Amino acid sequence: MKEQGDPTNITPVQQIMASSAGALLTSLFVTPLDVVKIRLQAQSKPFTKGKCFVYCNGLMDHLCVCVNGNSRAWYKAPGRFSGTADAFVQIVRNEGIRSLWSGLPPTLVMAIPATAIYFTCYDQLRDLLIHRMSSVEIASLIAGATARLGSATLISPLELIRTKMQSRPLSYRELTACIQSSVAKEGWLSLWKGWGPTVLRDVPFSAMYWYNYELGRKWLCQRYNKAEPTFSICFASGAVSGSVAAVVTLPFDVVKTRRQTEMGELEVLYDPKKNSTSTWKIMYRITSESGFRGLFAGLSPRLIKVAPACAIMISTYEFGKSFFRKLNNEQQLKTL
Template identity: 30%
Template sequence: MCWFFFLEYYSFAHCVAGGCASIATSSIFTPSERIKQQMQVGSHYRNCWLAMVEIISKGGFYSLYAGWGAVLCRNVPHSIVKFYVYERLKQVMSSLPSSVRPNTFQTLLCGGLAGSTAAFVTTPFDVIKTRLQTQIPGSVNQYHSVFHALCKIGNNEGVRGLYRGLTPRLIIYMSQGSLFFASYEFFKSLFSLEA
């Protein structure tokens, strides 16, 4: 019973740590994501600086944070799901015969499944973030908030609209998850941080 409580606390701690890290990184990287999105849809931007200046001149400094709510709705659950699934799969791998701790292949597998699971769960918010960050200010089909975009896309395009781009996203995050957690475990063992 005590061991089960420790495992649950351990999983909870990973989820909280991953979620908090996502809040911090989302706060810092949302403006660069906004600039990138605008440059991808607007061919008239010659460089990042000009894109940023135009975004600020049209909507003020806070317009750099357009879609921040959607970024949080995507990144926080993504980190929580990714770390939770990874830790759970690692526990399953450790319980297999002849497995004290997962080998490199098992780590890659667990990381890939964790990354793709997180990508599947959060794809609707990735779609919403992209729509919010690429819309033209003052346009007729303006999205006003994350919830408004969720409802509007869901009503007009259905579930398929909320999952646009799912396949490449699964491929990206399966690869990213595998490499992320393999590197994570490698450096953890290199610096002797195993409990």
């Protein structure tokens, strides 16, 4: 098999283009699932003013705050749906098929740059590590964890700013004043609120995902006697590795969701009550309220989104890299 870590066949710009295409396709395919999920949630327990819910398309989380019983963004008043399939049919029939992608713009604004940074950093780090290590899987594990840590740290202030703008109408001048006031009172680290739970969830997820992906891809190539992984091999490896990582890191996803919604409600309602937002204390509160099973709440919906999101993202990314490798090789041959 050709050495997978050869960095000479593709440039960072081409990696960014391939990962951006993957983020776009993933958002297009998975966003309707979350639109339907939120509408069903609102039907069973309507969102009230100041109530927050988390919108996630498999790539990015978005904290959405309801204002006057409705959201400022893609959430609409719930209909009467008997289930997921009925919700799909009624939304398309009554509101048009475009309503299934009503959360797409805010998703793409954050998802494309975050994904491009993450995947490009991963490939660059993996290419460096693979020549110093005998194991491709271990190099992938370290590169995946490091790349996710870096991208989460870079994107965290932007996520905080976006959440503040969603929580209540703010002009850019008011937003700047709000950030300056926060920095003056709590220091620059205040721009990274929520970074801890995000890293605790995403870094282990990324490490496990890339390790299992490389392992699964190698095994499938050997089983089907393929010199290079095909689109279907990448798709299957991405779905399985994403599912495994999603199950293991679910407790931290539950904590992150709880922390996001609590912080959002406090901001909107100006509630002076200060609940602890420590990751471990939130875990303790969840287990006290719902038992150990509470840490694994929402497993099925998370798998339904994460598995196809990981599969579509990685297979599109690998296909894009293969396309650029072939293009670069053809150009090199022409110059000879």
